[in-house]
Every structure is written in C-alpha cells, then in structure tokens.
Amino acid sequence: MGKPTHLSKEDIEAFGREIDAVRDEVMNDLGERDARYIRSILKTQRYSEVAGRALLMAGFLPPAWLSGVGLLSLSKILENMEIGHNVMHGQWDWMNDPSIDSATYDWDNTCPAHQWKHSHNYMHHTFTNIVDLDRDVGYGILRMSEDQAWRPQHLAQPLTAATLATFFQWGVALHDLEVERLGKDKTFKEAAVQAREIWAKARKQVLKDYLLFPALAGPMFAPVLAGNITANLNRNLWSFLIIFCGHFTDEVEMYDVEETREETRGQWYLRQLLGSSNLTGSVPFHILTGHLSYQIEHHLFPDMPSHRYREVAPKIQEICERYGLNYNTGPLTKQFGGVVKRILRMSLPNRRKRNTLEATPSTDAPVYAEAA
Amino acid sequence: MNPVVKKVLGSSVVGALTSPLSVDDYLALIDGRLSLSEPRGRVTQAIRQTPDSVTLVIAPNDNWQGHRPGQHVLLGVDLDGVRHSRCFSVASAPDQATLEITVKRNGEGRVSNYLVDQAARGQLVYLSPAEGEFYPEARTAHPALLLSAGSGITPVMSVLRYWITNRQLRDVVFIHYARTRADMIYADELEALAQRHDGLRVETVFTADGGDRISEASLTRLVPDLATRETWLCGPAGFMDVADALVTAASDLPLHREQFAATRREAAHGEGSVRFLKSDIAASGESGSLLEVAEGAGLKPNYGCRMGICHACKCRVAEGSVRDLRTNRVRDVRDSDIQLCIHAAAGDVAVEL
Secondary structure (H helix, E strand, C coil): CCCCCCHHHHHHHHHHHHHHHHHHHHHHHCHHHHHHHHHHHHHHHHHHHHHHHHHHHHHCCHHHHHHHHHHHHHHHHHHHHHHHHHCCCCCCCCCCCHHHHCCCCCCCCCHHHHHHHHHHHHHHCCCCECCCCCCHHHHCCCCCCCCCCHHHHHHHHHHHHHHHHHHHHHHHHHHHHCCHCCCCEEEEEHHHHHHHHHHHHHHHHHHHHHHHHHCCCCHHHHHHHHHHHHHHHHHHHHHHHHHHHHHHCCCCCCCCCCHHCCCCCCHHHHHHHHHCCECCCCHHHCCCCCCCCHHHHHHCCCCCCCCCCCHHHHHHHHHHHHCCCCCEEEEEHHHHHHHHHHHHCCCCCCCCCCCCCCCHHHHHHHHHHHHH | HHHHHHCCCCCCCHHHHCCCEEEEEEEEHCCCCCCCCCCCEEEEEEEECCEEEEEEEECCCCCCCCCCCCCCEEEEEEECCCCEEEEECCCCCCCCCCEEEEEEECCCCHHHHHHHHHHHCCCCCEECEEEEECCCCCCCCEEEEEEEEEHHHHHHHHHHHHHHHHCCCCCCEEEEEEECCCCCCCHHHHHHHHCCCCCCCCEEHHHHHHHCCHHHHHHHCCCCHHHHHHEEEEHHHHHHHHHHHHHHHCCCCCCECCCCCCCCCCCCCEEEEEEEEEEEEEEEECEEEEHHHHHHHCCCCCCCCCCCCCCCCCEEEEEEEECCCCCEEEEEEEEEEEEEEHEEEEEEEECCC
C-alpha cells in the first residue's frame, strides 16, 4: 500500500490527538478489573509451571511427559510473553505491587532484564523500523529491508533465521551487546561488562532447567532434562513466530533515518502504526502471544496493560479507516507467509528500486551515536 | 511457617529452582500472607468503637519482629487494584501475639476511609517493620504527662499500656482532647484503667461539648505540676504546635513527640524549577512536593506513606536547594538522597529521576 501521501501535516497531528484520546480513556480507567486479570494470569502461569514440572518427574510415562512438556511450555510462554515482556514495559507499575514492577522484575529467559529494557523498550520502541537505528530490524544478522545493504552471507539467511528461531532466547540475550558497533563507537570494555551480566543470568537459567530440576528427579534425570529442553525450544519457536509477524510481514513499512529526523508525536504514531502488523485469532491465542497479536496497539501504547489492546483495537481501526490508513492485520498463516516471503526475497540483492521517494545513502555508526 | 520448612524454602537451592522469580511468588498461590521475609498479616477482628473509627486486630506472619510501645507501622492494602500504604501507630502492648491499630476516618484519606468503612476479618495487609523513636525507656525516672488529641491517642495509649503491663505506672496524668465523647476511641478502656490504677489520672476534654481548647490557662489548671513531668505528645499538627510551645515553656524535662497525623505544616508548594535528569524533563517546582511535581510531569517514582516516614520515595538529588515541609527549613543538597514526599523545591533542583 505504501506510505500515505494524502495526509497533510495538520491531518497527521489530528490523527495523533485522536490516538492520544484513546490512550487517555483507558489509562484513566485502570483499576480492579485489570488487577484481577493480571493476577489470574500470574496464577495460571505458576500453577501450570508447578504441574508441568511435577508431571515431568513421572516422565517415564509418555502421557505424563507429553502433558508435562505442554504445561511447562504454556508456563514459559505466558511468563515471557504475557507477563515478563509486558511487566518490563511498565504496564502494571500503576498497581504499586513490587512483585510485578518494571524496575525489579526479571523474566525466565537468558536475557538480563535491564539489557532488555534498553534494547527493546528504548531502542526498538522509539526507533521502530528505522533501518540502522532499530536493531530489531533483522537483529544484526538478517536482511529485512531493501534499505539494508546486501551481503553474500544473506544468501544463507533462511537457514540463519531457522537457527535464530531455535535458539531465540540466546539471540535475545546477546542482542544488547551490539557486536556490530564494537571497535567503532562501543568499546570492548563496555561489552565485556554486559557479557558478564549475560553470563550471570544465563548461568542461573541453565543451572535451573538443565541441571537442578533433572537432578532433583533422580532416576528421571533424562526425561526431565529432555522435557525442559523441549519446553524452552517450544517457547523459542513460538516467540520467534509471533515477534517476526509483528514487524516483518509483507506490508509493513521500513524507514530511513532522514525521513524521521524531526518527527512529531503524530508522525511517530503513524510510523508505529505502519511499521507494525497484527494477527487475528481467539482470546486464548491473543493471551498466548502476550497480546503482541495486537502489535499495532502495543506499539502505540507500550505501557498500557495488554488485555486492554483487545478493547481499543476496534477504535484504532475505525480511526485508520477515516484517515485512509492501512491497518495491517490477518491470520497467522497469511502474516507468517509474508514474513517467509520477505526473508527469502531479501536474501537476494535488490531487484527493484526502493519504494521511498528519494534514495538516501544509508548512514552507519555516526547517526546511531547521535540518536542514542 | 514451620521453622524447618522456612529454612528449606529459604535455602539457595530452592532459590535457584524458582529463579528468577522468588519463593514468595509461589507461596502466594497458597496464601497471600505467606512470605519468607516480608511482614504481612490478616485482620482477625474489626471492632468499630465509634462511628468514624475502626480498631483492627491483625495476626502477623512470623516475619513480624515485634514493636516497642509507641512505634508505628506502614500498612498497605490493595484498593481498586493499587497498593496504598499509610502509617498507623501500633496501640497494642508489645508482648501480644497480635497487633492492634486504630484508624480514624480522615477527610479525603482513601486508606483510612476504606478501612473504617470496609475492613473485615480476613483482609490481607502488607506491613513494614515497626518504626519510630516514640517509645519509653525501660524505667521512667520522672512523673509523666501523656498529652494527645484525636487519633493521636493511639501511640500514647501504647505507651500507657506498656507501663501498666510492666508495673511501672507510678504518677501519670493522661489528658486527651476529642470533639465529643462519641468520637473518642478507647474512652471506656481509659475510664476503667483510671479506676483500677491509683497512679493514673485521666482528664478528657470534649471541645465540641463546651470543653476548653488547649491553652496556657487550661493546661496549668489540669496539670499544675507540669514542670516536674516528662511529656509524651501526639495529635494533629496544629494541636502539636500549641502543645509543644506550652510544654517547653513550662518544663525543662524531655518532651517526646510523635508527629504523623498530619506531617506537613502548610499546603505544600515550592519555588524555582525542577529538572528530572534521567527522563530529561523540566517542570515548575511550584505545584507541591517534589513527589507531586514528578507525578505531575508524568513520572512514576516509588512512593509509600507520602508523609516522610517510610522512605520509599527516597531519590538522589544531584544539586539544588530544598525545603523540608515538616520544619520549613531550607537547605542546599548535592548528590544526596532525600525523601521526595516531604521536600519541595526552594530554588532550582536537579533530581536523578
């Protein structure tokens, strides 16, 4: 559909004010209902974890092992997607409950919480889909936009993507190291400090899932270990699937630094809208995606309690219709098909000219330093 | 909790099994009061002695370390999804298994009003360790004056009960100011104690029923030997100011103050501008305490009691001059931690927030 050219500056600001109004209405209404929702999710996650780990201890029985893996996968997906990611966005800080406060919460994942808050909450959510600034565009290893220079190693990127999906939590853990900046505007010393933090966190995760729980099971060591590996793998594949559908589907827009240099709040909202894509599905599906199936709403309102995205989505869609803007949504199969297409297409050098108005030379490190 | 179970659950192995969550996160599945380290409790009785107050008897978990008479506790409850914490004096004597607090209805006070209207048996409350310097030494050398008004009676009551249980009650005058008899908490208990103990004289003044407000003349009439007494004082800010001046003028012996009912002297407002360094926001310092200024600017600093007691809102000030809203004293600070809720800007202030 391309970036909209039919809106005037005033139109974009009016659009921004309408989005603000949707936000204010929800944020002024937070209360008991929201608290009940997150508490029920916390309970579900913890009960399924306890039950899953208990069943794995009886893992010599195939049905027990399978249901144990299922429950532990469910728990890990809920914890990473609907709880951890959203708590660390500050969605539940208003409750003043230290156990779900963004300042102190740490998630069941090898990535240290405060590095995640930097790479994700700040870099990705501020500079969404700006090539060279948003490091989530391909995570430094995949080419997801024509604006990224093609290199021969991109020929192998279908394989790279599959590997990333398998070990997704490790990719996330190493993400904030920003290896491509090393020796340029980031010192090895800074990275070494981060690496030590990652090691400290990852060690605990590995110890828990791959040593302590299997050892606790005694003779059931092997089934428990295999179950924990499988649950982590399931969580990895699921989060890769959902997250890639958020920004790399067929119709999402990519931006270059020049286009976004002096952005107003209205323009920022517009970029968040056009740079994100939603998934349609049932309520349990949305919960399992951590409501990232409402990626558009999440990017407009990163600190709004996630279950509210379901309620504001029709309003956002209606506003988009009135302004003639693309509201990118579809079922998982269609959206992930678009992601696969993009990964394959971008593995080859550009065939067609970029769809932005004028080609600007991509600027590397200096611009990054300036924006950060 | 059984001490052995607690020791096992607190071990580093169990900690590693639950990491990065805490053991408490899982204990909450069984009962919200369970915790390895945090004091929490449940209301076992809610007694409504007067129309606008409630006395709560709370059974704490075993992380409660006890209190000294006259100390207060920060009590947290979840209201409409939000955890609110406020300070209350512990009125019970220290050697009891339960603790008792009395809450009086308080204008716009959300927590107090909720507790007065709705607290019931089973209510979960989050507690802090007991805090405060308002407690008597083991031996009282001097005759004492207990002087309180309104809900300020609770910490003073705790001091009195302590003396009684420890048989240290010798020569005590207890003067309490309330609007009417119906408004007075502990009225029956005080009357009974005065009858039972020769060393205790109780004087109650009902200001809405013709009683004289505190003044030099009335105080001298009630306690002619004020100069020989050590005083324990608690009440609303205005009352405390007057009483403090009268007692200090009449006696050189120690005066103990518990000031929490209304900590701030006047409507809080500051001057100059406040810069929040981490979030790169500037705001006018005029609208209230630094905490209120920060919240007005859209920031969400931690807070608790909002009256200078719990230190939850402590935050580093890079530099600037601030006014302590309790004493009105202005001071210059540089790279030091201050409580945002009881300080206002007294010029330009740079806060690490």
